[in-house]
Amino acid sequence: MTLEQLRVFATVADLLHMTRAAQRLHMTQSAVSASVAALEATCGVPLFHRVGRRIELTAAGRAFLPEARAILDRVTVAETVLADVSGLRRGRLRLHASQTIANYWLGPLLHRFHALYPEIALEVAIGNSTQVTAAVTEGEADLGFVEGAVDALLLAKIAVPGDRLVMVVARDHPFGHGQVRAQYILDVPFVLREEGSGTRQVFEEGLAAHGIDPALLKVALKLPSNEAVISAVAAGAGATVISELAAAAGLAAGALRQIPLTFPQRRFYVLRHADRYQSKAEQALLALVRGGAKPGA
Template identity: 30%
Template sequence: MQLQQLASFVAVAETAHFTHAAERMRVAQPSLSKQIKALETELGAPLFSRARGNVTLTPAGEALLPLARRMLADADTARREVAELAGLRRGRVRLGATPSLCAGLLAEALARFHADYPGIDLLVEESGSRDLVKDLARGRLDLALIILPLQSNDPSLVTQEILRENLVVASPTEARGRRPYVRIEELRGRPMVMFRRGYDLREATLNACRQAGFEPRFAVEGGEMDAVLRFVEAGLGVAVVPSMVLDGRPGLAGTPLAPPGLRRAIALARRKDVEPTRAAHAFRATLLSYLSEAAEEGSLPQGVELARPPADA
């Protein structure tokens, strides 16, 4: 079994077409078909069904696809790890982060890392924690900044809690009263702007409202972070958001929820079965150093604090 055969197999599986897969692999179609045939002979089972011109995966092909993707991702990581031995002059960090972190603290940490290691490529995937965890497991990311607790305990991941932050009720600045906090029960019947399904904030808001004995009323739902904040600015309703995303938005005010309020933990996650590349180790060190300095200087966003004691991961 060769990596080139696995790459050809994945290309056919993703394009459902031998000609298109050959174009992607930049090989002649007969050569690609020969690689697939050799792989099927090696495994002792057909991987594709070619009935009536349609190319679909057989049960054996469906079983192989996620494994092949992971093996190719690990092989790519190995190549880059060897290249990085020349003093981190080359390499890549594939980082996942939630939208609130992309809009908040992450930019400064990325800028510091890029200044220190200009030859390292930075690839950032913005998504919800559940999707990021899946991408980590599939080998598509090296590190991910996710929200704890995870929806399901994944034994294949190592997580290190690094930050804790408050969730606040965002409303237009001119509509905010002078009250120091708002009770979750007071959101009953108020129009709310709700994130799309799969957002950790959606689940946190729904759970808090249901524990208070009511279902929230949505004025609009389905948005990403920027859209939700803009909808709140326009007066469509209020939203429960992380306090850090209100920095630089003078049109919005955040009112804390009544004690004990709502808080969430932010963690840095990686796969347990794959040692991080040297570039990923360097980014982790840069991120933790930046956060530690910001905490000492008091420049972390309001409502955000360093998780203590820090874990050694």
């Protein structure tokens, strides 16, 4: 049994698909299949059912998976400790970030980090706030960056200055040009991000603070990215409430018009697992964050 076989097994178990596992591991499908077969031969039991073109974990596979993950987690920690010995001259950081942060806030911060520590490899994945929180909790990310406050007991949360939400419509939308009361938004259709998005979470919390039930909104479209939301709004699909960072280009170009409805400043949060080893690379990036990374700097 080798570490490489454990990595292949865990990846196949996560995806339950040989081809997608091969793509994630940058291996051929035949090499992935051979690695799984060799591990099964070593264990003496099948780890997967082959059901037509699908695969499923056997009972032995389900029992073995958490043990394999635990070994791989310990290897990652060991690699990180050894990287620290080299004094930030080698290593990697796995980062997951919500869309608004990844697209409009994180880039300048990572540029500064890379200039200071060019030998530290940075791996960035993008998801919504719920997905980012899960990645940090499960050890798939060293640090996570989210827009909304999260309720996860195992995670340490560091608040940093964030952005402000703005309400926008298409430039020729008939919705009010003067002062708009919060209750008026129940009269217009909305284009919103999906559930689990930090932007949507903060918007709905703001509505509740005004005594408005978010369930009463007329949601015309629910889309999985800021860019898709803005494109639909600019085409006249309805109104949205979105990060001022995401709306800035559309407002500057005249494709969008901002509705004068005020939302409070919101914070961004950096997440790390409180029980996991904190590498020098993590400490260095957090020092930059605490030093004042400004949105869009």
